[in-house]
Amino acid sequence: ISFVKDRFVVDCCVSLHRAEKTEVLSDDLLQIEKRMEVVRLASHSVHKRLVSCMQGGVGTDVEKRQKKLPMMALSQAMQDGGSSLGEDGLIGKMMEICGEIEKQLAVEQAQHEMQIERDVLDPLNQLAEDEIPNILKQRKQLAKLVLDYDSAKTRYKAAKSNNSQAMGGKLDPLKDEMDEALNKVEICKDQLSADLYNFASKEGDYARYFVMLLEAQADYHRRSLAALEEAMPNIQKNQDTLTEKPAFGTALEEHLKRTNRDIALPIEACVMMLLETGMREEGLFRIAAGASKLKKLKAALDCSTSQLEEFYCDPHAVAGALKSYLRELPEPLMTFSLYEEWVQASNFTDSDKRLQSLWTTCSRMPETHKANFRYLVKFLARLAQDSDVNKMTPSNIAIVLGPNLLWSKTEGTLAEMAAATSVHVVSIIEPIIQHADWFFPEEVNFNVTGMFNKSSHPATPDPEPNLDRKRPGSTGQDGDSHAPRKDRYLSRPNLSLQESRGLAVSAFYLVADESITVTETPTEDLPCPDFKAAP
Incomplete structure (x- = not known):
């Protein structure tokens, strides 16, 4: 009866002191821990979105990626269309040539996605799914060890405060239990602190993943642009050779x-x-x-x-x-x-x-x-x-x-x-x-x-x-005067060129339907054809 009574007293004291929690991490480590969880969530979200951008899939080799790419399917469709149309026509020729260029671009894209997966996706996944979760797991383990230590410590204090003779013989085991729990806490705390500080020191490396993403994209676009610029002169040459440009609206020399x-x-x-x-x-x-x-x-x-x-x-x-x-x-x-x-x-x-x-x-x-x-x-x-x-x-x-x-x-x-x-x-x-x-x-x-x-x-x-090639009315070397050439086209045989300038000409041009209203007022009483506008 006396033992049960003493145990009851110890449990009551433990319950009274349970709220006293030992905090083992410094403020700067607590800030790193809080930031680390945000980094994990952000990295996981970016990794998920980046995976959705990989048109050739993830975890496959280059050849399999190429077959999955929409650009490769486009290339194949264009080459098949060019083969069916033949090279005699411009459309078939251009589809075949451009289809081959699309194939080159698909190869570049497959290699680009392989590089993105190796340099960005895998490290991000490692960070979000392995490195940070392991540190967080270790943090939970530390919290459990701290709780065990607090419990052992509370029991020891409760027993020590009880002056009964029966409890006096149990202080040494309780103290050993408390010391062992504290030792485990210190070991876990040191390991966790090292991991947290290591994470903080490597934040620049983690940020580098996103810079590498842009660098890889820039390199991919440069290679793609170089392939296009190399191919375009030949494509343009074929286009100019085979294209029949409309005559209307084209400069005369070009036509x-x-x-x-x-x-x-x-x-x-x-x-x-x-x-x-x-x-x-x-x-x-x-x-x-x-x-x-x-x-x-x-x-x-x-x-x-x-x-x-x-x-x-x-x-x-x-x-x-x-x-x-x-x-x-x-x-x-x-x-x-x-x-x-x-x-x-x-x-x-x-x-x-x-x-x-x-x-x-x-x-x-x-x-x-x-x-x-x-x-x-x-x-x-x-x-x-x-x-x-x-x-x-x-x-x-x-x-x-x-x-x-x-x-x-x-x-x-x-x-x-x-x-x-x-x-x-x-x-x-x-x-x-x-x-x-x-x-x-x-x-x-x-x-x-x-x-x-x-x-x-x-x-x-x-x-x-x-x-002789002389203007009408000019005087030759022999002094003979050449009369102006007789106009063979005028319906007014007596109308000279000088007289024709005396005509008062008025013209109103309607561009839309090309109809023209023309009136002529001869300065002399000369025959004039009936020249009226079309209705």
């Missing part, structure tokens, strides 16, 4: 170089079609064509097709396509650089001086522009020969077509340009058409490439092969 032509395809094609079916069509270049037919013809010419038979029966669509091509050139056929010279040449009141100045300016045109201008002027002169039927005199042709041949670089819309320069353009283009064989005495074969049906209109001959 001629790309197609290896001397005369632009839209100009030759439209001229050949008009020579066949449009020379006696009234109001050619003036009457607007159907929008759908014009759009279809322009698309066909952009594809460089020679199968244009269906358009022969619609000369107005053909004329509209020719006007549209000239208007859409980035630089007018008669060039920006010579604009002022053309205008100055047209300002001469003396017809002979004006013609000579126009000829001089014409001779200064770039060869590509001059060749196409000569070709077009020769055709327009041929068209004017039938002006009694088609009503398209040199003056009328100059009015409707001139603004598409020459405009100022500084001016805005086509309508503004036409309103500002219409009179100048007419006085420039009209005499060139009137005296086409004087400006360009050499013959012109309209079917330059031979890709069109043989025209019933052969090359234009020089009507006066023995004519």
Whole structure:
């Protein structure tokens, strides 16, 4: 009964002193411990997200990774598509070449993911799943040992405070139990403290993992970019070689170089079609064509097709396509650089001086522009020969077509340009058409490439092969005066070039449907064709 009573007294004392907990870690170690748990959670989250970015999977070799990559599947699809289409077409050729590049990029990506897994993922996983959990486990072990020590210590104090004779013989075992518990606490505490300090000292190394991630990504993108830059010249070369760039809206020199032509395809094609079916069509270049037919013809010419038979029966669509091509050139056929010279040449009141100045300016045109201008002027002169039927005199042709041949670089819309320069353009283009064989005495074969049906209109001959190359009205070395050449194209046989400048010309251009309203007020009582706008 006495023993039970003494034991009850000891347990009561232990219960009373249980709240006295021994704290064995210093404040700085407690701060490291608290921060370590946050690091573990953050590292685990980053590791999880980074694993989801690994498109080739984790824990596999390079070859297996490559097969899992979406980019490798894309490469295979492109190469299969290229094989089925063949290398004759541009699409098949480009799919095969670009598919091979995609394969190279997939290989780079697989190697990149392998590097990320080795240098970043594995260390992060080791930190979040092994190193920090082991330290935290050791911290829990220390807490248990401290609790055991506190209990042994409490029991010892309780027994010591009891003065009964029965408890006096048990103080030594209780003290030995307390000392042993304290020794275990000290050993665990030293080990935990070392691990915590070691963790704190290695925080810079842990932070390095994220820097290594960016470095690996930068290296991967550099290698990928280098592969692309190495491949792009060859791809661009094939693209330029096989691509048929649209003619409309492309600079004349670029189009001629790309197609290896001397005369632009839209100009030759439209001229050949008009020579066949449009020379006696009234109001050619003036009457607007159907929008759908014009759009279809322009698309066909952009594809460089020679199968244009269906358009022969619609000369107005053909004329509209020719006007549209000239208007859409980035630089007018008669060039920006010579604009002022053309205008100055047209300002001469003396017809002979004006013609000579126009000829001089014409001779200064770039060869590509001059060749196409000569070709077009020769055709327009041929068209004017039938002006009694088609009503398209040199003056009328100059009015409707001139603004598409020459405009100022500084001016805005086509309508503004036409309103500002219409009179100048007419006085420039009209005499060139009137005296086409004087400006360009050499013959012109309209079917330059031979890709069109043989025209019933052969090359234009020089009507006066023995004519000296002098401007009209000039005086020869023998003192004889050469009279100005008779205009073979004007429907007004008595209207001289100087008189034609007396015409008051007004033009209002509607760009949307290409319709043009033109009025002419002769200064003399001369016959004038009925020249009204299309409805």
